[in-house]
Amino acid sequence: MPVAPAAAPVRIAVLGTSAIARSFVEAAGHVPQIAPTVVLSRAQETADAFAAEAASLGTTMAARCDRAAVLADPEVDAVYIASPTTCHEADVLEALDAGKHVLCEKPLALSLASFDRMHDRAREQGLVLMEAARAVHDPAWALIAEALPALGRIWHARFEMCQYSSRYDAVRAGEHRRAFDPAFGHSALSDIGIYTVLPAVQLFGAPERSVSTSQSLESGFDASGAVLLTYPTLSVLCRYSKVSATTTGSTIEGEDATLRIDSVSEPGRIEIERRDGTRETLLDQAPRSVAQSMVHELADFARVVADGAVEHPFARISRDAVAVMERAYSEGAAAS
Amino acid sequence: MPVAPAAAPVRIAVLGTSAIARSFVEAAGHVPQIAPTVVLSRAQETADAFAAEAASLGTTMAARCDRAAVLADPEVDAVYIASPTTCHEADVLEALDAGKHVLCEKPLALSLASFDRMHDRAREQGLVLMEAARAVHDPAWALIAEALPALGRIWHARFEMCQYSSRYDAVRAGEHRRAFDPAFGHSALSDIGIYTVLPAVQLFGAPERSVSTSQSLESGFDASGAVLLTYPTLSVLCRYSKVSATTTGSTIEGEDATLRIDSVSEPGRIEIERRDGTRETLLDQAPRSVAQSMVHELADFARVVADGAVEHPFARISRDAVAVMERAYSEGAAAS
Numbered sequence: 145m146p147v148a149p150a151a152a153p154v155r156i157a158v159l160g161t162s163a164i165a166r167s168f169v170e171a172a173g174h175v176p177q178i179a180p181t182v183v184l185s186r187a188q189e190t191a192d193a194f195a196a197e198a199a200s201l202g203t204t205m206a207a208r209c210d211r212a213a214v215l216a217d218p219e220v221d222a223v224y225i226a227s228p229t230t231c232h233e234a235d236v237l238e239a240l241d242a243g244k245h246v247l248c249e250k251p252l253a254l255s256l257a258s259f260d261r262m263h264d265r266a267r268e269q270g271l272v273l274m275e276a277a278r279a280v281h282d283p284a285w286a287l288i289a290e291a292l293p294a295l296g297r298i299w300h301a302r303f304e305m306c307q308y309s310s311r312y313d314a315v316r317a318g319e320h321r322r323a324f325d326p327a328f329g330h331s332a333l334s335d336i337g338i339y340t341v342l343p344a345v346q347l348f349g350a351p352e353r354s355v356s357t358s359q360s361l362e363s364g365f366d367a368s369g370a371v372l373l374t375y376p377t378l379s380v381l382c383r384y385s386k387v388s389a390t391t392t393g394s395t396i397e398g399e400d401a402t403l404r405i406d407s408v409s410e411p412g413r414i415e416i417e418r419r420d421g422t423r424e425t426l427l428d429q430a431p432r433s434v435a436q437s438m439v440h441e442l443a444d445f446a447r448v449v450a451d452g453a454v455e456h457p458f459a460r461i462s463r464d465a466v467a468v469m470e471r472a473y474s475e476g477a478a479a480s
Numbered sequence: 481m482p483v484a485p486a487a488a489p490v491r492i493a494v495l496g497t498s499a500i501a502r503s504f505v506e507a508a509g510h511v512p513q514i515a516p517t518v519v520l521s522r523a524q525e526t527a528d529a530f531a532a533e534a535a536s537l538g539t540t541m542a543a544r545c546d547r548a549a550v551l552a553d554p555e556v557d558a559v560y561i562a563s564p565t566t567c568h569e570a571d572v573l574e575a576l577d578a579g580k581h582v583l584c585e586k587p588l589a590l591s592l593a594s595f596d597r598m599h600d601r602a603r604e605q606g607l608v609l610m611e612a613a614r615a616v617h618d619p620a621w622a623l624i625a626e627a628l629p630a631l632g633r634i635w636h637a638r639f640e641m642c643q644y645s646s647r648y649d650a651v652r653a654g655e656h657r658r659a660f661d662p663a664f665g666h667s668a669l670s671d672i673g674i675y676t677v678l679p680a681v682q683l684f685g686a687p688e689r690s691v692s693t694s695q696s697l698e699s700g701f702d703a704s705g706a707v708l709l710t711y712p713t714l715s716v717l718c719r720y721s722k723v724s725a726t727t728t729g730s731t732i733e734g735e736d737a738t739l740r741i742d743s744v745s746e747p748g749r750i751e752i753e754r755r756d757g758t759r760e761t762l763l764d765q766a767p768r769s770v771a772q773s774m775v776h777e778l779a780d781f782a783r784v785v786a787d788g789a790v791e792h793p794f795a796r797i798s799r800d801a802v803a804v805m806e807r808a809y810s811e812g813a814a815a816s
Contacts, residue, residue: 299695299704299724306636306733308755316735355691357710359635368635370715372708374693379706381717388635388733389755392740397642397724399652404728419644419725 151450153179157214159235160226161185161194164249168224169198170435177446182206184214215242225249229329236262245272247445251334252462259466263459272449275462280342281440284411287426289347295398298378303340303394303408306385324365331366333472337384338465339409344373344380345464351375356472371472410437487786489515493550495571496562497521497530500585504560505534506771513782518542520550551578561585565665572598581608583781587670588798595802599795608785611798616678617776620747623762625683630752631734634714639676639730639744642721660701667702669808673720674801675745680709680716681800687711692808707808746773
């Protein structure tokens with residue numbers, strides 16, 4: 145459902161200047177309904193540098209470090225939050241209280257209680273709150289959902305994201321890297337495991353039961369693990385790692401065929417392999433950048449804001465994923 | 481460690497006339513230390529037909545239906561038991577009490593209590609009891625164990641056996657098939673899931689913790705499931721199904737490389753895939769029949785009997801697998 149052409153773009157203040165915030169601005173360049181107009185950082189120089197980079201991409205942004213003033217600015221409709229995970233709740237509530245819609249990087253919350261506090265506030269304020277989980281908005285998942293009946297009765301799915309982090313060589317050498325520091329809310333489950341839990345709850349809903357295992361580095365950083373979900377008629381394995389890589393991909397296994405997905409975060413190749421050995425390619429697209437795959441998320445956010453859809457369908461998916469992940473965090477903590 | 485050339489072959493009575501018993505006789509044709517001399521069935525005609533088939537393979541067997549007499553026969557050293565799983569304990573104890581060594585088809589037992597009763601009896605009698613779990617004896621697993629250090633720190637392994645059963649089309653059409661009847665002790669976990677649990681406990685020992693899920697047909701037959709094992713430094717997924725097929729194979733995932741195995745029951749192709757993209761093939765052999773892959777199990781049984789090794793190392797592997805599977809059976813029963 146495209147936004148009506150007459151709708152004014154959503155004017156967005158970007159909170160944070162990390163790599164994902166840069167991808168956001170790049171993606172917004174391809175979404176007319178989204179206009180990043182302000183970048184907000186604690187340091188003016190950081191904001192200036194970010195705005196300069198945005199300008200080089202053709203996007204004019206004001207560089208500011210006066211948070212209260214930006215949040216009070218009537219020319220700002222929404223805030224995109226790309227702060228550390230541990231700051232999300234405070235940042236989200238502050239933006240909502242200032243009357244702004246919010247798009248917040250994943251993971252929005254590490255617990256259901258926190259998730260519900262934020263969504264309750266959004267509801268009270270009549271504002272949109274959406275988790276920036278770009279894979280959820282990728283049209284590839286709609287394609288996959290449509291293909292499921294062709295698999296026959298589905299017994300199992302495996303969603304897998306195992307990437308040897310570009311920072312892990314340094315960590316192995318004894319150096320500190322923030323992406324491997326639990327103090328910043330990082331864990332392999334919250335950082336990349338979320339990409340394996342989201343498709344499960346997106347396609348199959350909330351599981352009846354979930355159990356998990358996780359293994360940590362000596363520092364206590366949760367580096368690798370798996371969550372096993374039980375549904376009435378199927379099981380789903382969510383497998384993630386920041387310290388080892390695999391290339392076998394993800395699968396949805398039916399009686400008559402198996403669907404194979406090369407990547408859960410940026411699906412590029414989707415294939416059906418039937419029991420008789422025949423294959424059908426449903427999607428085969430060139431690898432995309434993070435920014436390219438964020439375009440759909442931004443378009444959905446603009447549409448939800450334009451519709452004033454405070455109770456949008458993506459919140460259910462995010463909430464079901466938080467519930468699964470919170471149980472896994474507590475099992476990991478209990479095990480360590 | 482080959483059996484000394486002077487050792488007389490172990491003379492074996494085969495209890496049961498199923499497909500696996502035929503494979504046993506075929507395999508024995510390639511193992512000089514094993515001599516199947518008698519086939520025992522409840523019906524004389526069934527025994528006669530089996531003996532005729534054995535003769536066509538060059539093996540002379542007496543066809544008998546007088547169980548007590550066969551067990552009392554001093555010319556019989558050991559019994560190979562290929563009866564239904566639900567009969568294993570009674571058959572094993574009877575053979576041990578008659579003073580015979582026992583090789584019993586997998587799963588030897590469905591519970592630790594049953595497993596221990598049988599092994600306690602074997603110990604009391606000073607006889608060998610071994611589970612016929614052919615994959616455990618396949619030299620491919622020794623090759624895999626030797627290759628593990630090349631993977632770097634190991635974080636996860638996935639052992640997978642998903643085969644759309646040749647009998648399942650009939651079951652889907654509403655017909656009865658014994659292999660899908662829980663009343664005969666059948667379940668996907670006990671029938672083929674065992675092949676995914678055995679390599680886990682063979683390579684990594686008993687897990688600290690195991691959790692599982694399983695999904696059943698309307699008949700109550702456990703058709704598909706997964707067991708997730710937790711070790712201090714890694715996790716292992718055991719995934720099995722008799723109602724869906726996959727071709728992604730099994731993997732052992734280390735920091736520096738992933739080892740890929742095409743089949744856990746009859747490993748044919750074993751490959752190392754390093755993080756830098758290079759690959760090394762450790763094994764690439766033509767597909768083998770069940771009989772061909774049973775040869776190693778028979779040779780090991782003959783050696784253990786010749787050594788009088790009542791406390792042989794394979795019992796530890798079988799027992800650890802029973803412990804994992806018993807927990808999974810009870811979780812499945814609790815869930816259904």
